[in-house]
Every structure is written in C-alpha cells, then in structure tokens.
Amino acid sequence: MSDIDLLAAPEAVQNEPADGLGAQKKTLTEALLYLNDVTVTFDGFRALNALSFTVDPGEMRAVIGPNGAGKTTMMDVITGKTRPDRGDAYFNGGTTDLTRLDETQIVTLGIGRKFQKPTVFESHTVLDNLRLALKGQRRALPNIFRRETGAERDRIDEIFETIRLTEHRERLGGALSHGQKQWLEIGMLLAQDPKLLLVDEPVAGMTDAETAQTAELLREINASGHSVVVVEHDMTFVRDLGVRVMCLHEGSVLAEGTLDQVSANERVIEVYLGR
Numbered sequence: 064m065s066d067i068d069l070l071a072a073p074e075a076v077q078n079e080p081a082d083g084l085g086a087q088k089k090t091l092t093e094a095l096l097y098l099n100d101v102t103v104t105f106d107g108f109r110a111l112n113a114l115s116f117t118v119d120p121g122e123m124r125a126v127i128g129p130n131g132a133g134k135t136t137m138m139d140v141i142t143g144k145t146r147p148d149r150g151d152a153y154f155n156g157g158t159t160d161l162t163r164l165d166e167t168q169i170v171t172l173g174i175g176r177k178f179q180k181p182t183v184f185e186s187h188t189v190l191d192n193l194r195l196a197l198k199g200q201r202r203a204l205p206n207i208f209r210r211e212t213g214a215e216r217d218r219i220d221e222i223f224e225t226i227r228l229t230e231h232r233e234r235l236g237g238a239l240s241h242g243q244k245q246w247l248e249i250g251m252l253l254a255q256d257p258k259l260l261l262v263d264e265p266v267a268g269m270t271d272a273e274t275a276q277t278a279e280l281l282r283e284i285n286a287s288g289h290s291v292v293v294v295e296h297d298m299t300f301v302r303d304l305g306v307r308v309m310c311l312h313e314g315s316v317l318a319e320g321t322l323d324q325v326s327a328n329e330r331v332i333e334v335y336l337g338r
C-alpha cells in the first residue's frame with residue numbers, strides 16, 4: 064500500500080435524496096466510488112461533461128446510454144487509463160485519489176474491469192485460466208505448475224460454482240461457448256477479489272438463457288459483497304438485474320433511479336429508448 068497515494072478526504076458532499084431503490088449513502092466518506100464534476104476532452108470534444116455519481120459499498124448499478132454517451136470513457140477514468148481534465152475520482156470513502164494512480168495500482172487497490180470481448184487463453188484449460196488469474200500472473204504460465212494451497216483450491220471450486228463452469232473445468236478455453244467464455248472471464252476477475260467490478264456489455268452476443276443466467280450470477284457476486292457497475296444495452300437483462308440504473312448522455316447523467324423511473328423519463332426516451 065506504500066505506493067498508493069492516500070489523501071485526506073475533502074469535505075463530505077450530500078447528493079440528491081433517496082429514490083425507490085432505498086436510501087442512498089452518497090457522501091464522499093461513505094461512497095466506495097465517488098466521481099464529481101469529471102470532464103474529459105478529446106480534441107475539444109467533451110466525452111465526459113462534469114460527470115458526477117457515487118457507488119455505495121455493496122451496491123450494483125447498471126449504466127445505460129446511447130453510443131458515444133461516454134460509458135467507456137467513464138470506465139477509463141475509473142481504471143486510470145484516461146486522466147480527467149477536471150474533477151474528482153475517489154475510491155474507498157474518499158481516501159484514495161484515483162486520478163493520481165496508474166492502472167496497475169488501481170487494480171491492486173481492488174478495481175477489476177472486464178472488457179466487452181472475452182480474452183481467455185483458448186489453448187489452456189478452463190481450470191488453468193482460473194489458476195493463472197488466482198495467482199495474479201496471467202502472463203507467467205510456468206506458475207500454473209505450482210501446487211495450490213487448500214485455500215486456493217477451495218476458492219477455485221467456489222468461483223467455478225458461481226460462474227456455472229464446474230462441469231467444464233477440464234475443457235479448453237477455446238471450446239467454450241461465447242457466453243461461457245464471458246463467465247470464465249468474470250471468474251478470472253473474481254479471482255483477484257476486487258471490491259468493485261466494472262463489467263462492459265457482458266451479455267452482447269449471448270443466448271437468452273445465458274443472458275438470464277448472467278444476471279443471476281452477477282446478483283450472486285454482488286450479494287457476496289462485491290460492488291458492481293455494469294454497462295449494458297440489453298434492457299431485459301437490466302430489468303433482471305433489478306438495480307439502480309443511470310442513463311448517460313453527452314458525458315453527463317441524464318437520469319438515475321429504478322429502471323421504471325429512468326425508462327419513463329421523456330429525455331431518456333428521446334435520446335435512447337426511442338418512442
């Protein structure tokens with residue numbers, strides 16, 4: 064933790080009142096993730112425009128919005144890939160300024176990201192993919208030959224149950240269906256035990272059954288104590304998640320609340336859902 068910059072928490076800020084999904088703790092010191100007034104400009108174009116929102120410890124939240132709304136850029140700021148021109152991004156109750164850390168430090172801190180396209184090792188078994196992730200050294204292939212401890216084996220079994228791949232552990236990664244590859248990658252993220260998982264369009268290209276199972280497994284992951292931010296366009300899936308929804312548009316929050324509240328919003332209908 065010595066290389067991680069711990070800053071004194073700025074004054075707590077109170078956001079809007081709670082809505083239908085229960086009381087939201089939204090002060091800086093209570094939030095797991097706190098973004099305030101974050102602005103990112105590319106060649107004069109504002110990809111994020113004074114974006115502000117918080118994620119509570121243990122919360123799962125869905126992010127929707129049209130193409131180009133800034134969803135990827137938002138995740139790039141949280142993971143240290145993109146530096147904001149302006150604004151605050153704090154983690155862990157305001158103790159850690161994400162804008163001063165690099166991508167590796169942010170992973171170490173407990174923020175894991177799953178990109179849209181699965182990137183499992185196709186020529187390795189499903190089990191070896193997970194073992195590599197558990198040891199935190201996906202590139203150090205010789206490491207998979209070290210024997211696991213009992214605790215590591217238990218953790219692997221537990222993750223396989225969560226990601227519905229217990230029966231598939233000896234298969235090659237490349238032999239899995241697209242949906243199963245996505246689950247394996249979610250499992251590889253879980254192996255790092257992140258406090259916050261950022262998941263980008265997990266159900267794109269999945270069958271309806273896989274989509275429904277993905278909502279279920281993310282709910283289980285969330286219930287086991289991980290906070291989750293899921294970017295997704297599939298509204299059936301978002302409804303299955305049953306969590307607070309935030310709609311981004313032109314780099315800002317256009318609407319926030321339950322899916323019913325957000326999808327009844329005139330502006331959301333106009334710019335995203337269509338009439």
Ligand SMILES: Nc1ncnc2c1ncn2[C@@H]1O[C@H](COP(=O)(O)OP(=O)(O)OP(=O)(O)O)[C@@H](O)[C@H]1O
Nearest residue numbers: 105106109110128129130131132133134135136137
């Ligand atoms: N590196 C970059 N240079 C220039 N413009 C960029 C860059 N990255 C993103 N943009 C622009 O910023 C805007 C927001 O992009 P972003 O990828 O964050 O949107 P998004 O909501 O993730 O969209 P999608 O749903 O299509 O993935 C877009 O207009 C995009 O073209």
